[in-house]
Amino acid sequence: MNRVEVVLCDYGAGNLRSVSxxxxxxxxxxxxxxxxxxxxxxxxxxxxxVGHVESAARGLEPVATAxxxxxxxxxxxxxxxxxxxxxxxxxxxxxRGLGLLRxxxxxxxxxxxxxxxxxxxxxxxxxxLLEGLDAADVYFAHSYAVEPAKGLAIAEVEHDxxxxxxxxxxxxxxxxxHPERSGAAGARVLENVLRWSRNA
Amino acid sequence: xxxxxxxxxxxxxxxxxVKGVRFESLRDVGDPVELAQRYSxxxxxxxxxLDIVATVEGHGPTLELVERAAEALTVPLTxxxxxxxxADARSLLRxxxxxxxxxxxxxxxxxxxxxxxxxxxxxxxxCAIDSRRGEVVTHGGRRPxxxxxxxxxxxxxxxxxxxxxxxxxxxxxxxxxYDLELTSRIAAAxxxxxxxxxxxxxARHLAxxxxxxxxxxLVASIVHERPERLRxxxxxxxxxxxxVRI
Numbered sequence: 001m002n003r004v005e006v007v008l009c010d011y012g013a014g015n016l017r018s019v020s021x022x023x024x025x026x027x028x029x030x031x032x033x034x035x036x037x038x039x040x041x042x043x044x045x046x047x048x049x050v051g052h053v054e055s056a057a058r059g060l061e062p063v064a065t066a067x068x069x070x071x072x073x074x075x076x077x078x079x080x081x082x083x084x085x086x087x088x089x090x091x092x093x094x095x096r097g098l099g100l101l102r103x104x105x106x107x108x109x110x111x112x113x114x115x116x117x118x119x120x121x122x123x124x125x126x127x128x129l130l131e132g133l134d135a136a137d138v139y140f141a142h143s144y145a146v147e148p149a150k151g152l153a154i155a156e157v158e159h160d161x162x163x164x165x166x167x168x169x170x171x172x173x174x175x176x177x178h179p180e181r182s183g184a185a186g187a188r189v190l191e192n193v194l195r196w197s198r199n200a
Numbered sequence: 201x202x203x204x205x206x207x208x209x210x211x212x213x214x215x216x217x218v219k220g221v222r223f224e225s226l227r228d229v230g231d232p233v234e235l236a237q238r239y240s241x242x243x244x245x246x247x248x249x250l251d252i253v254a255t256v257e258g259h260g261p262t263l264e265l266v267e268r269a270a271e272a273l274t275v276p277l278t279x280x281x282x283x284x285x286x287a288d289a290r291s292l293l294r295x296x297x298x299x300x301x302x303x304x305x306x307x308x309x310x311x312x313x314x315x316x317x318x319x320x321x322x323x324x325x326x327c328a329i330d331s332r333r334g335e336v337v338t339h340g341g342r343r344p345x346x347x348x349x350x351x352x353x354x355x356x357x358x359x360x361x362x363x364x365x366x367x368x369x370x371x372x373x374x375x376x377x378y379d380l381e382l383t384s385r386i387a388a389a390x391x392x393x394x395x396x397x398x399x400x401x402x403a404r405h406l407a408x409x410x411x412x413x414x415x416x417x418l419v420a421s422i423v424h425e426r427p428e429r430l431r432x433x434x435x436x437x438x439x440x441x442x443x444v445r446i
Contacts (some may be wrong), residue, residue, distance in 0.1 A: 018273070
């Protein structure tokens with residue numbers, strides 16, 4: 001099997017070291033890049049996320065066109081945490097996302113915010129991305145969450161009400177949790193993502 | 201529902217893991233990355249590195265150690281100790297820490313919490329509060345600050361902290377149980393998750409901390425002696441109905 005080359009979009013405030021190491025463990029080669037051509041051409045592009053959505057959106061500007069272009073061409077693209085929120089429209093945290101998926105990003109309404117820690121995925125439909133991960137515990141750390149248009153959510157978790165944990169539309173996907181920090185379950189997610197990107 | 205977390209805390213000094221009672225008489229208990237990986241295998245929900253010498257000696261924690269740990273670990277890593285300001289916190293987060301725990305620098309300048317949250321998101325900003333008899337102390341417990349711990353907890357979260365690591369100097373290292381009064385008072389006063397710290401000796405103590413409103417419990421000496429204890433603690437908590445990750 002060919003090693004998938006993964007481009008991690010660099011927007012300054014990301015957790016790229018841990019994401020990069022996790023993809024390497026899953027069998028991919030990774031490059032961190034701010035080069036629009038590299039981002040456009042990569043077999044898999046990842047917008048990893050730790051950060052404030054507004055500063056992240058600003059940092060992502062140099063590669064925003066390249067990301068839009070690759071999504072238009074159905075090239076596999078994954079957003080992680082804030083990176084997933086950036087795929088959507090307006091955020092209550094401030095700023096606009098890429099608008100590639102429909103729905104707002106809203107502040108969580110729960111007894112404890114941020115939603116911080118391990119929570120069990122409930123799959124909402126069959127998907128290669130999350131195969132074998134129903135009821136698996138994965139790690140979350142966020143105060144805002146996407147409220148996607150109908151049909152986009154592929155998994156939810158419960159935290160004083162449902163929170164969308166993953167979305168998928170054609171070759172574009174997002175996970176609200178951190179696979180790079182979710183132990184064996186997270187590793188499984190990344191292996192699925194690599195397989196999914198090869199077949200997309 | 202989100203699960204209650206058990207978080208081994210590795211007190212780091214000079215690149216090694218140490219443990220002392222009431223921040224005194226430190227002894228060497230191993231390599232931070234090796235120990236963190238071992239705990240991760242045994243079910244640790246997160247790992248905390250606290251550089252307990254940095255604040256006292258006025259230098260930041262070792263970035264090289266954080267880089268090594270960030271690559272090796274598959275659970276979240278929080279790093280604290282000696283964070284003097286925005287630049288230190290930024291270097292640690294860029295080096296791969298998932299969260300930074302700010303203590304004295306936040307007491308000196310609460311706006312630092314807001315600056316960090318604006319750049320990295322509140323979820324990456326932990327305010328570490330050391331408390332003695334309800335009063336905030338800094339510099340490894342040596343300096344009383346004349347601020348009520350609960351009032352500071354409230355202010356810190358209003359400023360931007362996304363989580364509080366509440367250590368009672370009165371119970372730390374004693375293994376006699378967490379400071380439940382302090383934990384419950386602060387947990388009731390804020391919306392963000394509270395990590396109880398200082399005094400874990402048995403599973404019952406962790407259950408008490410969760411009962412008091414803590415979302416997570418820091419464990420140190422109780423697991424450093426025999427890391428397998430971590431797995432047992434989780435099993436024991438699960439047995440009595442606590443929602444923990446096995």
